[in-house]
Amino acid sequence: MIAALAACDREAARTDAMLSIDGRTIAMSGGAGGASKACFSCHGLDGMGDGVSVPRLAGLDAGYLQKQMEDYASGIRPDKVMGPVAKPLDDRARRAVAAYYASLPVAAGPVSSVPPPVLWTQGDPERGLAPCAACHGAQAQGVGAGQPALAGQPAAYTRDQLDRWKRATRRNDPRGVMTTIAGKLTEDEAAALAAWSERQPASPAPASGAASASAVEAAAAGSAASREGRRRDR
Structure with missing residues (x-):
C-alpha cells in the first residue's frame, strides 16, 4: 500500500511538472488566444505583476488561479482584459x-x-465582520484555493x-462572503487593509483545503449572526 501511494505521488509530481512546462509555453505565447494574449506581457516574466495595478501570480495557489481563469472565461468574474485571454x-x-x-519562485x-x-x-x-486573517492568514499569505494570498499584491x-x-x-466568492464584507467596509478601511497587505512579504500560499473551508464557514457564520441580530433589533 505504501509503495502504491508513493508511486501515485511520483506520478502526480510528474504530471504537475509537465503541466508547468506546458503552462510556461502558454504564458509566453498566449496559447490558443495568440501572442496578443500572452500572460507575461502584463504579469511579467517573473509573474510578479507591475507593482501598481496588475497582480502577482507567482506562488499563488494553483487551485485558486485555475478557478479565476474558469470564472473569467465563463463571465462569472467579468473583466474586459482577462475575459478574452481566458476564453480561448x-x-x-x-x-x-x-x-x-x-x-x-x-x-x-x-x-x-x-x-x-x-x-x-x-x-x-458588531458589524458581522470576521477578521481578514481568518481567511487570508495572519501575514496575508492565503489559505488554499478559496482564500488567496494578498501579501505583496499592489494596494491599488x-x-x-x-x-x-x-x-x-x-x-465569484464562496457563499458571497467577500461581497458581504466589502459592502460593510468604509473607504478608509478598505484603503488601510489594501495598504497593509501590500507591505507584507510575498510568499507561496500554504494549500489547506480543511483550513480553507473552515475559514469560509467562520466568515459566513459571522455574516449570518449579524443579519440575525439586525432582525431582532427590528
Whole structure:
C-alpha cells in the first residue's frame, strides 16, 4: 500500500511538472488566444505583476488561479482584459497556466514592522465582520484555493477588487462572503487593509483545503449572526 501511494505521488509530481512546462509555453505565447494574449506581457516574466495595478501570480495557489481563469472565461468574474485571454483556452490549458504560475519562485521583500489594522486581526463582530486573517492568514499569505494570498499584491489592485466586490461586479466568492464584507467596509478601511497587505512579504500560499473551508464557514457564520441580530433589533 505504501509503495502504491508513493508511486501515485511520483506520478502526480510528474504530471504537475509537465503541466508547468506546458503552462510556461502558454504564458509566453498566449496559447490558443495568440501572442496578443500572452500572460507575461502584463504579469511579467517573473509573474510578479507591475507593482501598481496588475497582480502577482507567482506562488499563488494553483487551485485558486485555475478557478479565476474558469470564472473569467465563463463571465462569472467579468473583466474586459482577462475575459478574452481566458476564453480561448481549454480546461487543460487553464490548469497548465495555473500550475506554471503557482510553481514560480516568489521574490519576498522585507518583513514590515507596521502593525495590521484591527479589522485584519479582530474584525468587527458588531458589524458581522470576521477578521481578514481568518481567511487570508495572519501575514496575508492565503489559505488554499478559496482564500488567496494578498501579501505583496499592489494596494491599488486589492482596493479595486474590494470595490468590485462592493458593487457586486465581481461575485465569484464562496457563499458571497467577500461581497458581504466589502459592502460593510468604509473607504478608509478598505484603503488601510489594501495598504497593509501590500507591505507584507510575498510568499507561496500554504494549500489547506480543511483550513480553507473552515475559514469560509467562520466568515459566513459571522455574516449570518449579524443579519440575525439586525432582525431582532427590528
